[in-house]
Amino acid sequence: TGEPSALEEQRGPLPLNKTLFLGYAFLLTMATTSDKLASRSKLPDGPTGSSEEEEAYCNHPSQSGLNALPSSPFAFYGHLLEQTHVEEFLEIPPFNKQYTESQLRAGAGYILEDFNEAQCNTAYQCLLIADQHCRTRKYFLCLASGIP
Structure with a gap:
């Protein structure tokens, strides 16, 4: 039809x-059932550790000057992605x-x-x-x- x-x-x-x-x-x-269980146990509960440089920038974004910026132009975005809830990525059908x-x-x-x-x-x-x-x-x- x-x-x-x-x-x-x-x-x-x-x-x-x-x-x-x-x-x-x-x-x-x-994946076997044990593979899936192992993967789930490795999922982070919250933000994972990031470099001190990213921490300094993300915790103190009001600092001015080049010293406040991370060396990588994408470091800030990486930190934002780390804070995204893992559940959003797990909505894929089996x-x-x-x-x-x-x-x-x-x-x-x-x-x-x-x-x-x-x-x-x-x-x-x-x-x-x-x-x-x-x-x-x-x-x-x-x-x-x-x-x-």
Whole structure:
């Protein structure tokens, strides 16, 4: 009927170009429950430590003169980003590996079930897709081989 499904609304449509990913090989992996718990325990509760230079500038913005400015033009923005609530960045829907595979296959992408260096070398480009940093065998083998 032309109405996008809920998955298409969240994840995007299947590619219209049937050769979009032709020549690309993909390795998909997902974080285990222990990976996800480890990541959540590392999330900062508040602002993380910053350099003394940033602290001085952000705590005393009324100071004048060049000595009051941080050496990096982006230091102030980094401090602002540190204060942003982490929850705002966690509103991403959970990774749907099966739908991602269907999108890649619809665009002629090749899905490798296991890491295979020979198959990766024959592809135009081999890419790893993961929902976060993982401790899976596939993830570590891709990192060790330099697969982005």
